[in-house]
Structures are given as C-alpha cells and as structure tokens.
Amino acid sequence: QVQLVESGGGLVQPGGSLRLSCAASGSIFSMDAMGWYRQAPGKQRELVASTTSDDTATYADTVKGRFTISRVNGKDTVVLQMNSLKPEDTAVYYCTARLALHAYWGQGTQVSVSS
Numbered sequence: 001q002v003q004l005v006e007s008g009g010g011l012v013q014p015g016g017s018l019r020l021s022c023a024a025s026g027s028i029f030s031m032d033a034m035g036w037y038r039q040a041p042g043k044q045r046e047l048v049a050s051t052t053s054d055d056t057a058t059y060a061d062t063v064k065g066r067f068t069i070s071r072v073n074g075k076d077t078v079v080l081q082m083n084s085l086k087p088e089d090t091a092v093y094y095c096t097a098r099l100a101l102h103a104y105w106g107q108g109t110q111v112s113v114s115s
Contacts, residue, residue: 002026002104004095009109012085016113020080022095022106027076031097034071034078038091038111048093049080063089085113 008020024031035050035058049069051057057069068081078095090113095106 002097002099002102004097004104004106006093006095006106006109009093009111011112011114013115014085014087014113016085017081017083018085018111020082020093020095020109020111022078022080022097024076024097024104027099029099030076031099033098034076035069035096036078036080036093037096038089038093039108040088040091043091045094050096051078082111085111087113089113 002024003026004022004024006022008018012018033050033052036048037045038048039045047060048063049059049067051069051071066084071078091111092108093111094108097104
C-alpha cells in the first residue's frame with residue numbers, strides 16, 4: 001500500500017516562501033511521476049507542478065518562475081519550493097504520485113498567503 005506523507009504548509013505573508021515536501025513509501029518500485037495539485041475554496045483542483053522519473057518538470061502557467069519542483073532521496077521524495085507567494089496561491093496542496101496505472105494522493109496540506 002503506497003502512502004504519501006506531506007509536510008511544510010503554513011501561513012506566510014505575500015512575497016514570502018514555503019517549502020512543501022512529500023515522501024512516498026510502501027512500494028519496492030520508484031514512482032513514475034510525482035507532483036502537486038491544489039484546490040482553493042470554491043474552485044476545482046488544479047495541477048501546480050509535476051516531475052517524471054527522468055526529472056522532466058511541468059508547471060502551471062500561474063506558478064512558472066516562482067515555484068520549483070524536484071525529486072530527492074532516490075526519487076521518492078518530491079519537494080516544491082514556493083517563492084514570491086501571492087494571496088491567490090492560498091489553497092490546500094495535495095501531493096500525488098503515479099506508478100504504472102495507479103494514482104495515489106496525500107491528505108493535503110494548507111498553504112495560506114495573507115498579510
């Protein structure tokens with residue numbers, strides 16, 4: 001049973017930074033891809049960033065140049081470095097991982113950007 005454990009959310013002022021981390025466990029295989037989605041109140045869940053096993057990264061247009069995704073620790077931990085945060089980045093951020101045809105989700109971590 002694959003489990004994703006997230007950490008690093010919180011409250012930050014506009015222009016500040018946060019670092020989200022997500023560790024996958026429970027599989028003898030490395031994840032094919034890992035990433036982050038977010039869901040703000042009243043809005044649909046949307047992709048923030050993802051990275052594949054060959055380190056190819058994809059970003060939402062709204063976070064390009066501000067967020068950086070990377071995989072560490074033998075590829076099954078993914079980190080999202082978020083800089084220059086804006087109030088519109090406020091949302092619950094969910095870690096996701098894909099292994100073959102299976103998709104896994106973390107429990108979500110709250111990111112709030114407010115002065």
